[in-house]
Amino acid sequence: xxxxxxxxxxxxxxxxxxxxxxxxxxxxxxxxxxxxxxxxxxxxxxxxxxxxxxxxxxxxxxxxxxxxxxxxxxxxxxxxxxxxxxxxxxxxxxxxxxxxxxxxxxxxxxxxxxxxxxxxxxxxxxxx
Numbered sequence: 001x002x003x004x005x006x007x008x009x010x011x012x013x014x015x016x017x018x019x020x021x022x023x024x025x026x027x028x029x030x031x032x033x034x035x036x037x038x039x040x041x042x043x044x045x046x047x048x049x050x051x052x053x054x055x056x057x058x059x060x061x062x063x064x065x066x067x068x069x070x071x072x073x074x075x076x077x078x079x080x081x082x083x084x085x086x087x088x089x090x091x092x093x094x095x096x097x098x099x100x101x102x103x104x105x106x107x108x109x110x111x112x113x114x115x116x117x118x119x120x121x122x123x124x125x126x127x128x
Contacts, residue, residue: 001080001081001082001085005082005114006066006085007062008114009082009085009086009110009114010033010061010062010065010066011113012082012086012110012111012113012114013033013065013086013089013110014032014033014058014061015113016106016109016110016113017029017032017033017034018031018032018033018034020032022056022057022058023056030052030055030056031055031056031057031060031061032058032061033055033061033062033064033065033089035055035061035064035065037052039064039068040052040054040055040064042068042071043064043067043068043071046071048063048064048067050063050064050067065089068088068089069085069088069089072088072093072098073085073088075093076093076098076099078098078099078101079101081101082107082110082111082114083101083103083107083110083111084098084101086104086106086107086110086111087101087102087104087106087107090104090106090107091104091106
């Protein structure tokens with residue numbers, strides 16, 4: 001996947017997770033991509049130089065997202081597609097939908113955003 005497509009995917013996920021807002025906290029999920037500590041620990045476990053504080057910035061969240069999804073795409077031998085990365089992010093690397101490469105409501109919405117579409121999110125109306 002190209003770096004520009006990966007950034008577009010990440011920004012679509014940010015839109016889905018936080019409505020594009022940077023300083024969102026929902027329980028232990030923090031930041032624009034709503035990253036939980038377990039994801040940071042997973043990235044750190046295999047040598048990623050990230051911290052919990054990285055969850056609070058767009059650039060830091062992108063580094064975590066990229067490292068996490070790069071790793072699981074490779075480990076699970078999945079095709080590197082927006083759908084598979086979205087499923088890893090939302091459902092985890094061991095979820096049946098991830099391992100089978102199935103489309104989910106989440107991955108379909110993310111793909112639509114990557115393609116330049118709009119979606120309805122909490123209180124917002126969008127159109128393509």
